[in-house]
Amino acid sequence: MKTKDRIIQTALMLFNEEGESNVTTNHIADEMDISPGNLYYHYRSKDDIIWKIFLNYEKKIRTVLEQKDVNYASMQDMWNYLHAVFDVISEYRFLYRNLIQLMNRIEFLKRHFRHILALKSQTALTIMSHLADDGLLNADQQTIASLADQIALTATFWLNYSIAIYDDDFDEEKKLSHGIFHVIRLVAPFLTENDKALLDELSTQFL
Protein backbone atom coordinates (compact mmCIF):
# COMPACT_ATOMS: atom_id res chain seq x y z
CA MET A 1 0.00 0.00 0.00
CA LYS A 2 1.32 3.39 -0.97
CA THR A 3 2.23 6.00 1.62
CA LYS A 4 -0.27 8.41 0.14
CA ASP A 5 -3.10 5.98 0.78
CA ARG A 6 -1.79 4.91 4.17
CA ILE A 7 -1.92 8.52 5.30
CA ILE A 8 -5.61 8.71 4.44
CA GLN A 9 -6.29 5.42 6.14
CA THR A 10 -4.37 6.28 9.30
CA ALA A 11 -5.79 9.79 9.51
CA LEU A 12 -9.34 8.47 9.24
CA MET A 13 -8.70 5.94 11.97
CA LEU A 14 -7.19 8.51 14.33
CA PHE A 15 -9.82 11.16 13.57
CA ASN A 16 -12.57 8.69 14.41
CA GLU A 17 -10.87 7.52 17.59
CA GLU A 18 -9.66 10.82 19.01
CA GLY A 19 -11.67 13.49 17.24
CA GLU A 20 -10.27 15.51 14.35
CA SER A 21 -9.18 18.50 16.42
CA ASN A 22 -7.22 16.29 18.82
CA VAL A 23 -5.18 14.68 16.04
CA THR A 24 -2.21 16.66 14.70
CA THR A 25 -0.32 15.98 11.50
CA ASN A 26 2.56 14.89 13.76
CA HIS A 27 0.35 12.26 15.40
CA ILE A 28 -0.57 10.85 12.04
CA ALA A 29 3.07 10.70 10.93
CA ASP A 30 4.09 9.17 14.29
CA GLU A 31 1.45 6.47 14.07
CA MET A 32 2.71 5.55 10.58
CA ASP A 33 6.40 5.76 11.50
CA ILE A 34 7.10 8.34 8.86
CA SER A 35 8.36 11.90 9.25
CA PRO A 36 6.09 14.95 9.29
CA GLY A 37 8.00 16.23 6.26
CA ASN A 38 7.09 13.11 4.35
CA LEU A 39 3.44 13.59 5.16
CA TYR A 40 3.59 17.13 3.81
CA TYR A 41 5.21 15.86 0.63
CA HIS A 42 2.02 13.93 -0.11
CA TYR A 43 -0.54 16.46 1.14
CA ARG A 44 -0.03 20.16 1.37
CA SER A 45 -2.17 20.71 4.45
CA LYS A 46 -4.21 18.96 7.12
CA ASP A 47 -7.41 20.27 5.56
CA ASP A 48 -6.30 18.72 2.28
CA ILE A 49 -6.19 15.33 3.99
CA ILE A 50 -9.63 15.90 5.46
CA TRP A 51 -10.92 16.92 2.08
CA LYS A 52 -9.62 13.74 0.42
CA ILE A 53 -11.20 11.63 3.16
CA PHE A 54 -14.44 13.48 2.66
CA LEU A 55 -14.41 12.69 -1.06
CA ASN A 56 -14.19 8.97 -0.21
CA TYR A 57 -17.09 9.39 2.18
CA GLU A 58 -19.12 11.25 -0.41
CA LYS A 59 -18.61 8.53 -2.96
CA LYS A 60 -19.76 5.80 -0.58
CA ILE A 61 -22.79 7.60 0.78
CA ARG A 62 -23.90 8.54 -2.71
CA THR A 63 -23.70 4.94 -3.79
CA VAL A 64 -26.04 4.03 -0.97
CA LEU A 65 -28.41 6.95 -1.40
CA GLU A 66 -28.66 6.85 -5.16
CA GLN A 67 -29.30 3.19 -5.83
CA LYS A 68 -32.33 3.37 -8.06
CA ASP A 69 -32.97 -0.28 -8.71
CA VAL A 70 -34.00 -1.30 -5.22
CA ASN A 71 -37.64 -2.02 -4.67
CA TYR A 72 -38.53 -0.90 -1.16
CA ALA A 73 -41.42 -3.21 -0.64
CA SER A 74 -40.79 -4.56 2.83
CA MET A 75 -39.56 -3.75 6.30
CA GLN A 76 -36.52 -5.87 5.59
CA ASP A 77 -35.58 -3.62 2.67
CA MET A 78 -36.01 -0.61 4.89
CA TRP A 79 -33.80 -2.20 7.51
CA ASN A 80 -31.10 -3.02 4.99
CA TYR A 81 -31.17 0.46 3.57
CA LEU A 82 -30.88 2.12 6.97
CA HIS A 83 -28.11 -0.26 7.94
CA ALA A 84 -26.14 0.75 4.87
CA VAL A 85 -26.57 4.45 5.66
CA PHE A 86 -25.61 4.06 9.30
CA ASP A 87 -22.59 1.94 8.38
CA VAL A 88 -21.15 4.65 6.15
CA ILE A 89 -21.84 7.29 8.79
CA SER A 90 -20.11 5.14 11.37
CA GLU A 91 -17.09 4.61 9.13
CA TYR A 92 -16.66 8.38 8.77
CA ARG A 93 -18.05 9.40 12.11
CA PHE A 94 -15.45 12.10 12.83
CA LEU A 95 -17.18 14.19 10.16
CA TYR A 96 -20.36 14.10 12.19
CA ARG A 97 -18.77 14.71 15.56
CA ASN A 98 -17.48 18.15 14.60
CA LEU A 99 -19.77 18.83 11.70
CA ILE A 100 -20.39 22.54 12.20
CA GLN A 101 -16.76 23.35 12.85
CA LEU A 102 -15.60 21.45 9.78
CA MET A 103 -18.26 23.03 7.59
CA ASN A 104 -17.23 26.49 8.74
CA ARG A 105 -13.56 25.81 8.14
CA ILE A 106 -13.76 24.11 4.76
CA GLU A 107 -16.11 25.86 2.37
CA PHE A 108 -16.29 23.03 -0.18
CA LEU A 109 -17.13 20.55 2.53
CA LYS A 110 -20.01 22.73 3.63
CA ARG A 111 -21.55 22.83 0.16
CA HIS A 112 -21.08 19.14 -0.50
CA PHE A 113 -22.35 18.08 2.89
CA ARG A 114 -25.47 20.16 2.40
CA HIS A 115 -26.18 18.37 -0.83
CA ILE A 116 -25.82 15.02 0.86
CA LEU A 117 -28.15 16.01 3.68
CA ALA A 118 -30.76 17.11 1.17
CA LEU A 119 -30.28 13.84 -0.67
CA LYS A 120 -30.78 11.85 2.53
CA SER A 121 -34.05 13.58 3.20
CA GLN A 122 -35.11 13.19 -0.42
CA THR A 123 -34.33 9.47 -0.46
CA ALA A 124 -36.28 8.89 2.74
CA LEU A 125 -39.18 10.72 1.16
CA THR A 126 -39.06 8.58 -1.96
CA ILE A 127 -38.94 5.32 -0.05
CA MET A 128 -41.85 6.23 2.19
CA SER A 129 -43.90 7.47 -0.72
CA HIS A 130 -43.39 4.09 -2.39
CA LEU A 131 -44.43 2.31 0.77
CA ALA A 132 -47.51 4.52 1.00
CA ASP A 133 -48.42 3.84 -2.63
CA ASP A 134 -48.19 0.12 -1.98
CA GLY A 135 -50.46 0.45 1.03
CA LEU A 136 -47.72 -0.54 3.47
CA LEU A 137 -47.64 2.85 5.16
CA ASN A 138 -50.63 4.89 6.24
CA ALA A 139 -49.71 8.57 6.31
CA ASP A 140 -50.54 11.70 4.34
CA GLN A 141 -47.93 13.58 2.30
CA GLN A 142 -47.44 16.24 4.98
CA THR A 143 -46.65 13.63 7.61
CA ILE A 144 -44.33 11.77 5.25
CA ALA A 145 -42.45 14.96 4.49
CA SER A 146 -41.97 15.64 8.20
CA LEU A 147 -40.84 12.08 8.77
CA ALA A 148 -38.28 12.37 5.98
CA ASP A 149 -36.70 15.45 7.56
CA GLN A 150 -36.78 13.80 10.93
CA ILE A 151 -35.06 10.71 9.58
CA ALA A 152 -32.30 12.79 8.01
CA LEU A 153 -31.78 14.67 11.26
CA THR A 154 -31.75 11.50 13.31
CA ALA A 155 -29.35 9.67 11.03
CA THR A 156 -27.03 12.68 11.06
CA PHE A 157 -26.87 13.15 14.81
CA TRP A 158 -27.65 9.75 16.23
CA LEU A 159 -24.03 8.90 16.93
CA ASN A 160 -23.50 12.20 18.74
CA TYR A 161 -26.64 11.63 20.73
CA SER A 162 -25.61 8.16 21.77
CA ILE A 163 -22.14 9.39 22.74
CA ALA A 164 -23.83 12.09 24.79
CA ILE A 165 -26.21 9.82 26.68
CA TYR A 166 -24.45 6.45 26.96
CA ASP A 167 -21.37 5.39 28.83
CA ASP A 168 -18.26 5.67 26.73
CA ASP A 169 -17.64 1.95 26.60
CA PHE A 170 -21.05 1.22 25.15
CA ASP A 171 -20.65 -1.22 22.29
CA GLU A 172 -20.26 0.45 18.90
CA GLU A 173 -22.35 -2.11 17.04
CA LYS A 174 -25.16 -1.79 19.56
CA LYS A 175 -25.13 1.99 19.16
CA LEU A 176 -25.75 1.53 15.44
CA SER A 177 -28.57 -0.96 15.86
CA HIS A 178 -30.14 1.33 18.42
CA GLY A 179 -30.02 4.19 15.94
CA ILE A 180 -31.63 2.17 13.20
CA PHE A 181 -34.41 1.12 15.53
CA HIS A 182 -34.83 4.65 16.63
CA VAL A 183 -35.49 5.64 13.04
CA ILE A 184 -37.79 2.72 12.37
CA ARG A 185 -39.84 3.52 15.46
CA LEU A 186 -40.52 6.91 13.96
CA VAL A 187 -42.22 5.19 11.09
CA ALA A 188 -43.71 2.29 13.02
CA PRO A 189 -47.00 3.94 14.07
CA PHE A 190 -47.91 4.25 10.39
CA LEU A 191 -47.18 0.67 9.43
CA THR A 192 -49.69 -2.12 9.00
CA GLU A 193 -50.26 -4.46 11.95
CA ASN A 194 -48.38 -7.17 10.14
CA ASP A 195 -45.24 -5.07 9.79
CA LYS A 196 -45.50 -3.86 13.37
CA ALA A 197 -45.29 -7.46 14.49
CA LEU A 198 -42.25 -7.95 12.28
CA LEU A 199 -40.70 -4.91 13.92
CA ASP A 200 -41.20 -6.38 17.38
CA GLU A 201 -39.51 -9.54 16.19
CA LEU A 202 -36.51 -7.63 14.85
CA SER A 203 -36.40 -5.73 18.16
CA THR A 204 -35.91 -8.83 20.27
CA GLN A 205 -33.32 -10.05 17.78
CA PHE A 206 -31.11 -6.98 17.84
CA LEU A 207 -31.60 -5.07 21.10
Add this chain to the structure above:
Amino acid sequence: MKTKDRIIQTALMLFNEEGESNVTTNHIADEMDISPGNLYYHYRSKDDIIWKIFLNYEKKIRTVLEQKDVNYASMQDMWNYLHAVFDVISEYRFLYRNLIQLMNRIEFLKRHFRHILALKSQTALTIMSHLADDGLLNADQQTIASLADQIALTATFWLNYSIAIYDDDFDEEKKLSHGIFHVIRLVAPFLTENDKALLDELSTQFL
Protein backbone atom coordinates in the same frame (compact mmCIF):
# COMPACT_ATOMS: atom_id res chain seq x y z
CA MET B 1 -21.07 45.52 36.35
CA LYS B 2 -18.06 43.75 37.76
CA THR B 3 -15.21 42.58 35.54
CA LYS B 4 -15.72 39.01 36.71
CA ASP B 5 -19.29 39.03 35.41
CA ARG B 6 -18.44 40.93 32.24
CA ILE B 7 -15.93 38.21 31.35
CA ILE B 8 -18.68 35.58 31.54
CA GLN B 9 -21.05 37.73 29.55
CA THR B 10 -18.51 38.58 26.85
CA ALA B 11 -17.20 35.03 26.59
CA LEU B 12 -20.72 33.65 26.14
CA MET B 13 -21.42 36.18 23.40
CA LEU B 14 -18.20 35.42 21.53
CA PHE B 15 -18.51 31.65 21.96
CA ASN B 16 -22.00 31.74 20.47
CA GLU B 17 -20.96 33.99 17.59
CA GLU B 18 -17.64 32.41 16.63
CA GLY B 19 -17.68 28.95 18.16
CA GLU B 20 -15.84 28.15 21.38
CA SER B 21 -12.71 26.77 19.76
CA ASN B 22 -12.30 29.90 17.62
CA VAL B 23 -12.37 32.23 20.61
CA THR B 24 -9.15 32.61 22.60
CA THR B 25 -8.79 34.12 26.04
CA ASN B 26 -6.99 36.99 24.29
CA HIS B 27 -10.03 37.63 22.09
CA ILE B 28 -12.23 37.85 25.14
CA ALA B 29 -9.87 40.28 26.87
CA ASP B 30 -9.53 42.33 23.67
CA GLU B 31 -13.27 42.61 23.24
CA MET B 32 -13.59 43.88 26.80
CA ASP B 33 -10.58 46.20 26.58
CA ILE B 34 -8.83 44.56 29.45
CA SER B 35 -5.51 42.74 29.51
CA PRO B 36 -5.15 38.96 29.28
CA GLY B 37 -3.44 39.05 32.64
CA ASN B 38 -6.48 40.65 34.18
CA LEU B 39 -8.71 37.94 32.78
CA TYR B 40 -6.52 35.28 34.35
CA TYR B 41 -6.72 37.08 37.67
CA HIS B 42 -10.44 36.37 37.71
CA TYR B 43 -10.46 32.87 36.19
CA ARG B 44 -7.60 30.44 36.30
CA SER B 45 -8.28 28.85 32.92
CA LYS B 46 -10.47 29.00 29.83
CA ASP B 47 -12.21 25.81 30.86
CA ASP B 48 -13.00 27.46 34.19
CA ILE B 49 -14.85 30.20 32.30
CA ILE B 50 -16.73 27.62 30.26
CA TRP B 51 -17.60 25.75 33.40
CA LYS B 52 -19.03 28.88 35.07
CA ILE B 53 -21.09 29.62 31.95
CA PHE B 54 -22.33 26.05 31.96
CA LEU B 55 -23.51 26.40 35.57
CA ASN B 56 -25.64 29.39 34.53
CA TYR B 57 -27.05 27.35 31.67
CA GLU B 58 -27.77 24.41 33.93
CA LYS B 59 -29.66 26.61 36.37
CA LYS B 60 -31.86 28.05 33.62
CA ILE B 61 -32.63 24.81 31.84
CA ARG B 62 -33.46 23.11 35.12
CA THR B 63 -35.89 25.89 35.97
CA VAL B 64 -37.69 25.24 32.70
CA LEU B 65 -37.58 21.44 32.88
CA GLU B 66 -38.52 21.08 36.53
CA GLN B 67 -41.51 23.37 36.80
CA LYS B 68 -44.03 21.13 38.47
CA ASP B 69 -47.02 23.40 38.70
CA VAL B 70 -47.80 23.69 35.00
CA ASN B 71 -50.83 21.88 33.72
CA TYR B 72 -50.11 20.69 30.19
CA ALA B 73 -53.65 20.58 28.97
CA SER B 74 -53.41 22.23 25.59
CA MET B 75 -51.34 22.69 22.47
CA GLN B 76 -50.64 26.25 23.59
CA ASP B 77 -49.05 24.96 26.80
CA MET B 78 -46.95 22.57 24.76
CA TRP B 79 -45.90 25.40 22.49
CA ASN B 80 -44.94 27.62 25.42
CA TYR B 81 -42.96 24.85 27.04
CA LEU B 82 -41.02 24.04 23.88
CA HIS B 83 -40.37 27.71 23.28
CA ALA B 84 -38.86 28.04 26.73
CA VAL B 85 -36.59 25.04 26.14
CA PHE B 86 -35.46 26.23 22.72
CA ASP B 87 -34.83 29.74 24.05
CA VAL B 88 -32.40 28.50 26.68
CA ILE B 89 -30.68 26.25 24.16
CA SER B 90 -30.34 29.20 21.80
CA GLU B 91 -28.91 31.41 24.53
CA TYR B 92 -26.19 28.84 25.21
CA ARG B 93 -25.92 27.41 21.74
CA PHE B 94 -22.12 27.16 21.73
CA LEU B 95 -22.49 24.26 24.16
CA TYR B 96 -24.50 22.37 21.56
CA ARG B 97 -22.33 23.22 18.60
CA ASN B 98 -19.31 21.42 20.02
CA LEU B 99 -21.05 19.17 22.47
CA ILE B 100 -18.97 16.04 22.11
CA GLN B 101 -15.67 17.88 22.19
CA LEU B 102 -16.63 19.83 25.30
CA MET B 103 -17.92 16.74 27.05
CA ASN B 104 -14.69 14.91 26.35
CA ARG B 105 -12.56 17.80 27.58
CA ILE B 106 -14.45 18.69 30.74
CA GLU B 107 -15.46 15.65 32.76
CA PHE B 108 -17.89 17.49 35.04
CA LEU B 109 -19.65 18.97 32.06
CA LYS B 110 -20.14 15.51 30.61
CA ARG B 111 -21.82 14.19 33.74
CA HIS B 112 -24.02 17.21 34.21
CA PHE B 113 -25.05 17.41 30.57
CA ARG B 114 -26.05 13.75 30.63
CA HIS B 115 -28.33 14.40 33.54
CA ILE B 116 -29.96 17.28 31.71
CA LEU B 117 -30.50 15.19 28.58
CA ALA B 118 -32.14 12.46 30.64
CA LEU B 119 -34.28 15.11 32.30
CA LYS B 120 -35.36 16.48 28.92
CA SER B 121 -36.48 13.08 27.76
CA GLN B 122 -38.19 12.42 31.10
CA THR B 123 -40.06 15.72 31.01
CA ALA B 124 -41.29 15.10 27.47
CA LEU B 125 -42.49 11.69 28.60
CA THR B 126 -44.40 13.16 31.53
CA ILE B 127 -46.08 15.83 29.46
CA MET B 128 -47.20 13.40 26.78
CA SER B 129 -48.43 10.89 29.34
CA HIS B 130 -50.58 13.65 30.81
CA LEU B 131 -51.93 14.54 27.40
CA ALA B 132 -52.69 10.87 26.76
CA ASP B 133 -54.47 10.52 30.10
CA ASP B 134 -56.62 13.52 29.23
CA GLY B 135 -57.51 11.99 25.88
CA LEU B 136 -55.71 14.71 23.92
CA LEU B 137 -53.10 12.34 22.55
CA ASN B 138 -53.74 8.91 21.06
CA ALA B 139 -50.65 6.76 21.43
CA ASP B 140 -49.57 3.74 23.41
CA GLN B 141 -46.81 3.89 26.04
CA GLN B 142 -44.20 2.40 23.70
CA THR B 143 -44.84 5.07 21.09
CA ILE B 144 -44.82 7.82 23.70
CA ALA B 145 -41.48 6.61 25.03
CA SER B 146 -39.99 6.68 21.53
CA LEU B 147 -41.39 10.13 20.92
CA ALA B 148 -39.86 11.39 24.17
CA ASP B 149 -36.39 10.24 23.14
CA GLN B 150 -36.90 11.66 19.70
CA ILE B 151 -37.93 15.02 21.12
CA ALA B 152 -34.83 15.17 23.33
CA LEU B 153 -32.61 14.33 20.37
CA THR B 154 -34.30 16.88 18.14
CA ALA B 155 -34.18 19.67 20.71
CA THR B 156 -30.51 18.95 21.32
CA PHE B 157 -29.39 18.95 17.71
CA TRP B 158 -31.93 21.08 15.93
CA LEU B 159 -29.71 24.17 15.86
CA ASN B 160 -26.81 22.18 14.42
CA TYR B 161 -29.12 20.67 11.84
CA SER B 162 -30.45 24.04 10.77
CA ILE B 163 -26.94 25.47 10.54
CA ALA B 164 -26.03 22.48 8.40
CA ILE B 165 -28.91 22.74 5.96
CA TYR B 166 -29.79 26.45 5.79
CA ASP B 167 -27.88 29.40 4.44
CA ASP B 168 -25.80 31.08 7.09
CA ASP B 169 -27.81 34.27 7.10
CA PHE B 170 -31.06 32.49 7.83
CA ASP B 171 -32.90 34.40 10.52
CA GLU B 172 -32.15 33.17 14.03
CA GLU B 173 -35.69 33.57 15.30
CA LYS B 174 -37.07 31.66 12.34
CA LYS B 175 -34.65 28.80 12.99
CA LEU B 176 -36.08 28.47 16.49
CA SER B 177 -39.70 28.52 15.38
CA HIS B 178 -38.87 25.96 12.74
CA GLY B 179 -37.36 23.71 15.40
CA ILE B 180 -40.37 23.97 17.63
CA PHE B 181 -42.66 23.08 14.75
CA HIS B 182 -40.45 20.23 13.83
CA VAL B 183 -40.92 18.80 17.30
CA ILE B 184 -44.65 19.44 17.32
CA ARG B 185 -45.06 17.72 13.97
CA LEU B 186 -43.58 14.61 15.54
CA VAL B 187 -46.49 14.58 17.93
CA ALA B 188 -49.13 15.91 15.53
CA PRO B 189 -50.25 12.59 14.02
CA PHE B 190 -51.39 11.49 17.45
CA LEU B 191 -53.40 14.58 18.29
CA THR B 192 -57.15 15.01 18.03
CA GLU B 193 -58.55 16.60 14.86
CA ASN B 194 -59.30 19.75 16.79
CA ASP B 195 -55.69 20.22 17.87
CA LYS B 196 -54.41 19.39 14.41
CA ALA B 197 -56.41 22.31 13.08
CA LEU B 198 -54.93 24.51 15.78
CA LEU B 199 -51.50 23.35 14.67
CA ASP B 200 -52.18 24.38 11.08
CA GLU B 201 -53.23 27.78 12.34
CA LEU B 202 -50.04 28.22 14.34
CA SER B 203 -48.10 27.11 11.28
CA THR B 204 -49.35 29.90 9.07
CA GLN B 205 -48.74 32.35 11.89
CA PHE B 206 -45.12 31.52 12.50
CA LEU B 207 -43.62 29.98 9.37
Add this chain to the structure above:
DNA sequence: GTCTATATAGGGATAGAC
Protein backbone atom coordinates in the same frame (compact mmCIF):
# COMPACT_ATOMS: atom_id res chain seq x y z
C1' DG C 1 -7.66 44.85 40.24
C1' DT C 2 -5.14 45.87 36.50
C1' DC C 3 -1.24 46.29 33.56
C1' DT C 4 3.07 44.87 30.66
C1' DA C 5 6.05 41.51 29.53
C1' DT C 6 7.11 36.96 28.97
C1' DA C 7 7.44 31.93 29.69
C1' DT C 8 6.03 27.68 27.73
C1' DA C 9 4.21 24.60 24.62
C1' DG C 10 2.46 22.81 20.60
C1' DG C 11 0.76 22.72 15.93
C1' DG C 12 1.08 23.65 10.92
C1' DA C 13 4.11 23.91 7.48
C1' DT C 14 8.75 24.46 4.72
C1' DA C 15 13.85 23.97 3.23
C1' DG C 16 17.26 21.34 1.82
C1' DA C 17 20.06 17.07 2.24
C1' DC C 18 19.92 12.26 0.95
Add this chain to the structure above:
DNA sequence: GTCTATCCCTATATAGAC
Protein backbone atom coordinates in the same frame (compact mmCIF):
# COMPACT_ATOMS: atom_id res chain seq x y z
C1' DG D 1 10.03 9.58 -1.51
C1' DT D 2 11.84 10.26 2.69
C1' DC D 3 14.42 12.38 6.40
C1' DT D 4 16.20 16.05 9.74
C1' DA D 5 16.03 20.42 11.22
C1' DT D 6 13.70 24.35 11.88
C1' DC D 7 10.65 28.41 11.16
C1' DC D 8 6.62 30.74 12.34
C1' DC D 9 2.72 31.52 14.63
C1' DT D 10 -0.72 31.34 18.08
C1' DA D 11 -2.71 29.83 22.49
C1' DT D 12 -2.70 29.18 27.39
C1' DA D 13 -0.99 30.77 31.33
C1' DT D 14 2.26 33.23 34.77
C1' DA D 15 5.46 36.88 37.05
C1' DG D 16 5.98 40.99 38.87
C1' DA D 17 5.33 46.09 38.68
C1' DC D 18 1.78 49.57 39.63
